[in-house]
Amino acid sequence: MRHVPLPLLTAICLTVAGCLQSEQPKFPLADAAAPLGEGGRYAVYERSADNRYQRQEAVVIKRRSDRAYDFVDEKGETQTVSFHPLGGNLFVGQAKADKDEPGYGYAVLRVSGGETLVYVPQCDAQDKAVLAAAGVEMNAQLECILDKVGDAPALFKRLNLGEPVSKLVRE
Numbered sequence: 323m324r325h326v327p328l329p330l331l332t333a334i335c336l337t338v339a340g341c342l343q344s345e346q347p348k349f350p351l352a353d354a355a356a357p358l359g360e361g362g363r364y365a366v367y368e369r370s371a372d373n374r375y376q377r378q379e380a381v382v383i384k385r386r387s388d389r390a391y392d393f394v395d396e397k398g399e400t401q402t403v404s405f406h407p408l409g410g411n412l413f414v415g416q417a418k419a420d421k422d423e424p425g426y427g428y429a430v431l432r433v434s435g436g437e438t439l440v441y442v443p444q445c446d447a448q449d450k451a452v453l454a455a456a457g458v459e460m461n462a463q464l465e466c467i468l469d470k471v472g473d474a475p476a477l478f479k480r481l482n483l484g485e486p487v488s489k490l491v492r493e
Contacts (some may be wrong), residue, residue, distance in 0.1 A: 335344050341442055342466045348418050348474035354389035354404040357433040360387050364438075364490040374489040375489060383490075405431065406475065415440075416480050428468070430483055436492035441483040452480050 336370055361383035367375035382394045390404040405413040408430070415429045432439040445453075445466035453460070456477040457470040 339480075342445065342468055343426075344426050344468040344471075345424055346469060347413060347416055347418075347426050348471060348486060349404065349406040350466050351389050351404055353406055353412060354458060355407045357405050357407075357411075357431065358383055358391060358438070363493045364462070365493055367489045369485065369489070369492065372431075373485075377486070378488075380493065381490070383435040386387060408475060410477055414475070423476055428478075430481070432486075438490040439486040440488045440490065441485075442487050443478075443483050447482055447484055449482070451479075451481075 326426055335368055364381050364383055366378045366381055368378050369375055379396050381396075384392045384394065384401070386392055390402050394399045395401075403415050403417045405415055407413055411433050413431045413433060415431050417427050417429075419425045419427065430441040430443060430464070432441070445458075445460060446464050453466060457468075457472060458477070459467040459470060461467055468474060468477070
């Protein structure tokens with residue numbers, strides 16, 4: 323996987339082939355959780371092929387009144403992300419695409435203290451029967467399109483997360 327700067331979730335979910343995405347949000351803001359509390363300053367680390375993490379940049383995360391978070395990178399670019407509980411310390415991150423692009427991208431986060439691992443489940447690494455039963459469609463770019471999925475939380479609970487692609491560490 324190549325390095326992609328913030329906006330974090332949109333970048334990794336909407337520019338990397340094989341990701342999960344939808345035209346409309348699959349998780350309502352009213353159900354959003356606050357796994358990162360009120361936010362803070364975090365370092366973003368990218369996982370390399372040798373399973374080491376290399377620091378990429380810092381990001382300031384701010385809790386919003388609508389229950390989502392704003393991720394503000396070092397260039398001042400802002401990405402709004404909402405987090406939705408899957409159980410335990412797992413959350414689905416739902417990020418709106420850039421202003422000029424339609425859709426939403428998804429990642430799964432494992433929050434543990436001051437460290438958050440970011441997983442981007444790859445569509446082609448999933449059980450095809452699970453995807454079909456949930457209503458997932460696969461496009462020509464091998465992306466999972468979730469628009470016809472009726473129970474998104476149930477689907478995400480059954481996904482093979484793979485290895486984390488990055489992590490956030492509270493500074």
